[in-house]
Amino acid sequence: MDNFPEEKTYKSHRKNSIVTFVLLGAVIYMATIQVKAWWSEKSAIKVTPRAVTPRGDLGDDEKETIKLFEETSPSVVFITTINLRRDFFSTNIYKMPAGTGSGFIWDSDGHIVTNYHVIKGADEAQITLWDQSTWDAKLVGVEPDKDLAVLKIKAPDNRLKPIKVGESKNLLVGQKAFAIGNPFGFDQTLTTGVVSALGREIESVTRRPITGVIQTNAAINPGNSGGPLLDSAYRLIGINTAIYSPTGSYAGIGFAVPVDTINRIIPQLIEFGKVIKPGLGINIAPDSFVKNRLNTSGVLILNVIQGGGADNAGLKATTQSANGSISLGDIIKKINDKAVKDSSDLFRILDTKNVGDSVSITVERNGKSKDFEVTLGALSE
Numbered sequence: 001m002d003n004f005p006e007e008k009t010y011k012s013h014r015k016n017s018i019v020t021f022v023l024l025g026a027v028i029y030m031a032t033i034q035v036k037a038w039w040s041e042k043s044a045i046k047v048t049p050r051a052v053t054p055r056g057d058l059g060d061d062e063k064e065t066i067k068l069f070e071e072t073s074p075s076v077v078f079i080t081t082i083n084l085r086r087d088f089f090s091t092n093i094y095k096m097p098a099g100t101g102s103g104f105i106w107d108s109d110g111h112i113v114t115n116y117h118v119i120k121g122a123d124e125a126q127i128t129l130w131d132q133s134t135w136d137a138k139l140v141g142v143e144p145d146k147d148l149a150v151l152k153i154k155a156p157d158n159r160l161k162p163i164k165v166g167e168s169k170n171l172l173v174g175q176k177a178f179a180i181g182n183p184f185g186f187d188q189t190l191t192t193g194v195v196s197a198l199g200r201e202i203e204s205v206t207r208r209p210i211t212g213v214i215q216t217n218a219a220i221n222p223g224n225s226g227g228p229l230l231d232s233a234y235r236l237i238g239i240n241t242a243i244y245s246p247t248g249s250y251a252g253i254g255f256a257v258p259v260d261t262i263n264r265i266i267p268q269l270i271e272f273g274k275v276i277k278p279g280l281g282i283n284i285a286p287d288s289f290v291k292n293r294l295n296t297s298g299v300l301i302l303n304v305i306q307g308g309g310a311d312n313a314g315l316k317a318t319t320q321s322a323n324g325s326i327s328l329g330d331i332i333k334k335i336n337d338k339a340v341k342d343s344s345d346l347f348r349i350l351d352t353k354n355v356g357d358s359v360s361i362t363v364e365r366n367g368k369s370k371d372f373e374v375t376l377g378a379l380s381e
Helices: 004-043 060-075 259-272 287-293 309-313 343-350
Strands: 076-086 093-105 111-114 124-128 134-143 148-152 176-181 189-203 209-216 228-230 235-243 254-258 282-284 299-304 331-335 358-365 368-375
Touching: 060 076, 060 176, 060 189, 060 228, 076 111, 093 235, 111 259, 134 259, 148 259, 176 209, 176 235, 209 235, 209 259, 209 343, 235 259, 254 259, 287 299, 299 309, 299 343, 309 368, 331 343
Parallel strands: none
Antiparallel strands: 076 093, 076 124, 093 111, 111 148, 124 134, 134 148, 176 189, 176 228, 189 209, 209 254, 228 235, 235 254, 282 299, 299 331, 331 358, 358 368
């Protein structure tokens, strides 16, 4: 009998818990209904976009830039280079994309101009035109010293839109410049800027100087190489070739080989497959030897090519006697009264000459200065 009061207390607590749970459930249910009603009311509010503010007509400068792109972009092409590889096990040949770059249509015969470094080492190349049609290209000619190359495609005339050719000799710092190309593979990209400087010099892939280079702040990135630099008259003024950047991407300084150089070299590449360069008819010693071993400046003649301009003029080559003693050849010090401190100076001067031109050469021979008149011949490859 003593246990009955405890059992009644337990049942009373259990009953109270059930009542509390039911009341809590009812409160939650009512709160849910209220939230749904509030949300339905909020959702019924109509949300509309902001009104568009009219802008008026485009500015004249913007219209000109748009027109320039519309008229010149069909002259710009996308270049994909391909390398051929042989499967080790099956010996099958397969193709691998090697790189991308830009170029432009030179004439209605399908000649495409680009940078030499864009196609260097490639086994094949494909050209994508403005209408997204793709064409296999063949190599016509290269001039590594100026980082130029010519390809050719067999495309219908109506798809070939040759670029307008301008001139670079009368460019002015500050005038507008426009670059069109395919940076990072994004085709038909336009960037704008100005001619930042003129007469710059950069080094080609052969380590020879390219002179008269145009500097621009129009954004040039990897993939822009080979694309055109244009003036505000929609004319070609240069070919985008290099950038100066610690990171390899655009840093505000880009370089373009001037169109006057392009217009002189491309016709030769199309006709002969190479550039007919003027030369003295000599082989020269490395600059490091002249500077470090001879402790002097100039260009040391190692060999004189028989029948060449230097041979006919009487320039002396470096020789070695039977007992092993070496007799140094002439060291070129001046050409046409311009100082020649190293091979870059020599190439820079010869680059302005043509086959058949005569030049006055001052050399150092056995410690004495001597002058010669040399007729430039065609440089043998």
